[in-house]
Amino acid sequence: MARSKIWKYYEKLDNNCAQCQLCEKIIKTSGNTSNLMKHMKTHPQVDVNDTESVVIRGIYKREADAVTAKKRSKKLSSHLHIKQEDGQIIKAENVDIGEQCEYDSFGDSRVAVAVDSAKEMVEDNLSWPAEVESESLDGQATVIADDIIEFEPSLMGDGEQCEGETLYQLEELPLANLEEVETYTTKNRQNVQKNLENDQLAYFVCRDKHPLEIIQGDGFKQLMHAFCPIYRLPTVEQLSVHINKLAQRQTAVLRQRFANLSTIALSCAICSTTTNGNSNSKATRLDAQQQLELVAHFYEGDNWRSRTLIVQSLPVHYNAGNIVEWLDRTCNRFDIDKSKIVCVVTKNSRLLENAVAALLGAGRHLPCFGEILESVFEMVVQRHEFASLCEKVRRYVLFYLSTGVPSMQLQLELDEKQHPITTYEMLERYVQLAPQLDKLLRSQLDAPPSLTPIELEICHHLLAVLKPLANAARELCRPDTSSYPSASKALPIAYTIINELKQSRSSEHKYAYELRLFLVRQLEERFETMEKNIFLAMASLLDPRFRNMPFQSSALVAKYMTQLYDQMQHHEEIGMETACTAEDDFWTAYKALSHEKHKHSTVTSDCDDEIATYFCNNISSLQVEPMLLWKDLAQIHPFLYSLAKKYLHIPATATPPVRIFTSAEAEVAIQREKLRDEQMNNILFMADCTKEEWQL
Incomplete structure (x- = not known):
């Protein structure tokens, strides 16, 4: 049976997975090429039926010549003077150019890497020039920018320190023979696998909030050796660098998410840790290490999310001004627009209340x-x-x-x-x-x-x-x-x-x-x-589950109703478009018709607007999350739905x-006491990430 043409764009890692040469994503094959074909559709620039195209890692060349590439490889080899000792290639000098190169040697195979230029490319995020000339012998073939499609390389392994050697995700030079291709593929596969294993180790540490020093324990080492004898554990410093890198990547992701949000709520607390773990004991409270904890609460679609942004160790003496500075710095780090912050929930602390007022203004504080x-x-x-x-x-x-x-x-x-x-x-x-x-x-x-x-x-x-x-x-x-x-x-x-x-x-x-x-x-x-x-x-x-039921003061309810009408009038005057989560399917029209019929059949003539209609209806089921209820109600209450998204993600505590x-607070205090300050924030920040965000 002929080999599928799709394999030109992939490297087979094992019987169950392959790696895309364009974006370096690992795809499960399950013994067939269906997933490979499906993934290639994410690269619309690629023509799978183009038999003359050539793929070099990260670059898709439509009009390359394989013969020219081979001649180029031989020409490059003629310029290199190789020094070999005991079968190990140490270094080489470019006789014609004078540029010193380093070599990796694996048995009889050799891979040439232009270290200086390659590192420079890594520092520049692998930025490619607008026009690239191919070094053919006759100098005729030229590939311009229109013939090259660039793909973002995988972030795993870029500049990561791993067991004493630096791993760079570099663009390979043309290789002289199939043995060198096989050697390069093997090494690259090992580097990818190494990073995947380190991601799993980082997930274990962060998810369960372990100190990094846990990987130095004899029991943990024996366990890892039993499950994977060939896996070499990183050092504490290397794992710390890896987690910091993951945290920076996730911070960039959150910045983008927060930029797309219309509102966000924060909760802020000052927690204590003590040497005996009794964080609530008055006798030891003065000697406790104080920590400022800030958590963001927001909606992603209809799902409520809470993400720890910072856990900051506080000095012995601090004031409201220090807290304002730390909160402001955190908002800047995640590009949180302060005008989008609905309120900040804090415990009973005059210091925190003053800090919130100084940061956002009066009336933005909510007690726990x-x-x-x-x-x-x-x-x-x-x-x-x-x-x-x-x-x-x-x-x-x-x-x-x-x-x-x-x-x-x-x-x-x-x-x-x-x-x-x-x-x-x-x-x-x-x-x-x-x-x-x-x-x-x-x-x-x-x-x-x-x-x-x-x-x-x-x-x-x-x-x-x-x-x-x-x-x-x-x-x-x-x-x-x-x-x-x-x-x-x-x-x-x-x-x-x-x-x-x-x-x-x-x-x-x-x-x-x-x-x-x-x-x-x-x-x-x-x-x-x-x-x-x-x-x-x-x-x-x-909240459709409660509406105006849980109020003792009818005067306050009337006041809030007036505010809702004023906001709706302002909303209509400026012509602001309101969002709606209705799905684009056949039943969307049916829902609109059923709601309209229900409105006319059950509501009195006085309820002629969406606010009155909403409060005239009965409360909804207490067993359903409010935003799921709003998916149906949004059809006839678009303004209230847009307002509900502003308030329903606010936490009560x-x-x-x-x-x-x-006693969970004391357990948290003991747990955090084991974490070093320079590691704690990254570990607790990554602990809130889902498996999908970890990409495991």
Whole structure:
């Protein structure tokens, strides 16, 4: 069977993959040429049926002469004086030109590389002249710029240091024989494979946030040797350079993405690391290493993305001016237009609030909703009637865990005082298992006293009061959702908690009644402030799952509705085009007709505009992401859809809620403490990249 003509444009690496000689992308073959043909369509300049074309790596020559190229190779060889010692070619001098060249020797094969000119080409990003003359013997053949199609070379391996030798992606000179072609192909394939393996190693380090020194461990070396004996691990410095190179490439990608965005939201927090890993301990907080963490939140199509931009170690003494400088520098690094930043979410820090005001102006700050709930929980734990019961249970649980009784040990955990919700969970588990615990420890004479039946009943009532608050925290920490909950959930969650607490209960204990009134008062004070925040309000109003439902003040709702009408009028006056994600298929027209029919059949005559229509309809399913709902609603609410994309990517918390309510913050602190400052930012930046962005 004749060999397919497509192979002229590829180098076969093995039975399952081949490398395109034009762009150096590796394509899976799967035993046939279908993928190769499909990839070649990405190079529309190439005519696959052109039998007279010649391919040299990175260049497609339409009118080249193979015989002329061979003569050129012989002519070049006649100008080289080669010095050989013990079968290894050391160097050569160009007798006619006087230009010193270096050689690589692999057995009997030799590859000539013009080092000085090649390095110069690498530094110039392989820029080619407008006109290239071929060195034929008769000097007749000339290939002009119109006959050459350039392709961007692969970035992998350009100037990368690898095991003591410099790898350059160079344009090869014409080779004298097939043995040299085979040798060059083998070496190039090895270099590509080496970079792919280093990418996999970098992914392992960054994704799991390991220190680079992990590759120096004997166990890791043995593991790598067992899986791939021929793979030579890079040094820590070489891997650091490789990750830095990947980070620079990804930074350029993000710049382009941010340039195409209309709005973006940021979250900013100051985190602590300590030598003992207890980042929340007040005794060690002053000695902790402070770090500034900045994360960007935005929509890519209908998908919400969060990307860590910087994790900056702070000096011992810093102020709001220093933070403004670091934030401004980060915005410049990623070409983030400050006018596109909707708001910045921070924890309760006057320093950060002042920095945001100085960077973006007043009214662009949003408080962390998770921290608001945590502060209410902390106030509950400090109340005397609750604290005394928890202290008694804490001593009992500590003794039980020390006995080593295996039956229910995994179901009981000691609380962490810096995370009040864990105190609630400890008390909840104890109340559930109290009868079994008493039976197990009845024979233990030194066991601390357990709760009395009256105290158990009080605990039942107190836990019932706190259950809505605990469920809200768990909802924010749900593992099946994004690590950052949407700000549109803040008002509905707070509204639901308050209304649950206001429900009357029969035969409620006095302590539980007092606790319930205390919680309602504290939450209503905070809810009033939250309702007045334009970002939280607009996010809830523009979320089809909530709309105007989670508001207590009707006057505020009327105010926000007026603002929406004013914005829509301004929008219509300037004639701004609104985007729509409707797909160009047959069902697009059907959706438009169905929405129009539904509007006329279910909405009263007063609802004659898209804002009124939107708020007259019922709330949408709570189980669907809001932007997926907007794909259908955008047909009849184009203005509100464009506004929804501005507010729905705002996060409700400054850090992932699991780091607020659980010990995950301490685990993050311990993890980051192992990373060196010069490596930490690149590792954490690349940790957020998807596999597609890693190109693995």
